[in-house]
Amino acid sequence: MLGTVSLVYCLLFINTFYLYKLDVSRNNILLNSQNNDTTISLGSATQLMDTQSAENCKGFSETARQLPGSEDYKFWNWFAGIIDGDGNFDIRLDPSSKKRVLKQIRIKLHKRDIRILTRIQDYLHLGRIRADKNKPYSIYIVSTKETMMYLVKNINGLVRLKVPAFKEACHLYNIDYKEANYNIELYDPYFSGLVDTDGSIVFNYAGNRIECNLEFKHNQYTSKLNFDSTILNCKPYVIIRKKSSGSEGPKDFTSIAFKFQNVDNMLFIYDYFMHNRLYCDMKFYRVTQIKAFIVIRKYKTSPHASVEHVIYSNFVINWIKYDNPLWYKVPFVTKYLLYKNK
Numbered sequence: 431m432l433g434t435v436s437l438v439y440c441l442l443f444i445n446t447f448y449l450y451k452l453d454v455s456r457n458n459i460l461l462n463s464q465n466n467d468t469t470i471s472l473g474s475a476t477q478l479m480d481t482q483s484a485e486n487c488k489g490f491s492e493t494a495r496q497l498p499g500s501e502d503y504k505f506w507n508w509f510a511g512i513i514d515g516d517g518n519f520d521i522r523l524d525p526s527s528k529k530r531v532l533k534q535i536r537i538k539l540h541k542r543d544i545r546i547l548t549r550i551q552d553y554l555h556l557g558r559i560r561a562d563k564n565k566p567y568s569i570y571i572v573s574t575k576e577t578m579m580y581l582v583k584n585i586n587g588l589v590r591l592k593v594p595a596f597k598e599a600c601h602l603y604n605i606d607y608k609e610a611n612y613n614i615e616l617y618d619p620y621f622s623g624l625v626d627t628d629g630s631i632v633f634n635y636a637g638n639r640i641e642c643n644l645e646f647k648h649n650q651y652t653s654k655l656n657f658d659s660t661i662l663n664c665k666p667y668v669i670i671r672k673k674s675s676g677s678e679g680p681k682d683f684t685s686i687a688f689k690f691q692n693v694d695n696m697l698f699i700y701d702y703f704m705h706n707r708l709y710c711d712m713k714f715y716r717v718t719q720i721k722a723f724i725v726i727r728k729y730k731t732s733p734h735a736s737v738e739h740v741i742y743s744n745f746v747i748n749w750i751k752y753d754n755p756l757w758y759k760v761p762f763v764t765k766y767l768l769y770k771n772k
Contacts, residue, residue, distance in 0.1 A: 588620065644657075
């Protein structure tokens with residue numbers, strides 16, 4: 431008896447299912463359009479929904495970089511820092527049209543930092559990387575109009591230092607230039623892009639601390655940079671000073687430096703770069719060692735050749751050595767830390 435009842439229910443279910451499929455295939459299910467009060471079939475409704483979904487996805491992709499925490503936001507802000515550090519908008523006069531054109535967008539880095547370039551290429555799936563045959567550099571290059579316009583659109587509103595060339599690039603592509611906010615917010619990845627290219631993670635032996643520093647030529651753009659809120663509980667020491675540089679005789683210029691150089695800053699520097707990792711391997715390695723250094727930094731004042739001082743010396747030498755073939759030329763290493771009997 432129970433088996434018969436189950437069989438009946440099963441047959442009813444199958445019958446209902448096929449009747450439903452038959453109705454759908456004949457487009458007998460009708461929907462009312464909210465736009466014009468006309469009646470449309472299910473097939474047309476499906477097509478309409480597909481179109482709206484595509485439009486929504488497109489809109490999302492264009493605004494995703496504005497959402498803090500999203501992968502697009504983190505990448506494009508970091509990428510803008512890379513551009514402001516070592517990027518170049520190659521704008522030239524076209525010989526045939528006699529008009530200025532954006533020829534290439536380039537990023538040139540030491541071959542030690544090629545991971546930065548491969549990260550960009552892998553994320554964007556565009557551009558090429560060319561190694562310099564005679565010098566220890568590699569260059570990331572984007573050169574088609576479509577790909578250059580794509581980059582310009584996505585970093586518009588994020589470029590802070592390469593402004594004149596970037597504004598001209600926007601003009602050439604009929605894109606309205608957006609000025610960036612020079613108050614770099616908490617955990618903004620833009621700062622890590624700058625450090626990857628123009629920054630340094632250094633060991634201050636006299637102060638017995640690990641520092642994070644940035645230095646640029648002082649101008650109307652670099653003077654507006656504000657990193658007071660970028661790293662939690664830290665404000666950089668800002669220095670403006672005269673410097674000399676140039677292979678063709680000394681050239682005087684003014685630089686502006688931002689130095690996170692307080693002992694209490696170290697843990698918060700570590701925290702920031704755990705949120706926004708560096709892709710320069712040497713700098714990232716140095717940052718990752720901060721917590722271990724905090725534990726043993728007190729051993730600096732231990733007696734020379736004591737177990738504690740050897741631990742301290744080994745740590746600092748290994749820290750200096752990583753990806754640094756000239757580590758032995760650092761003055762305090764040979765003077766205070768390198769044991770002769772090793």
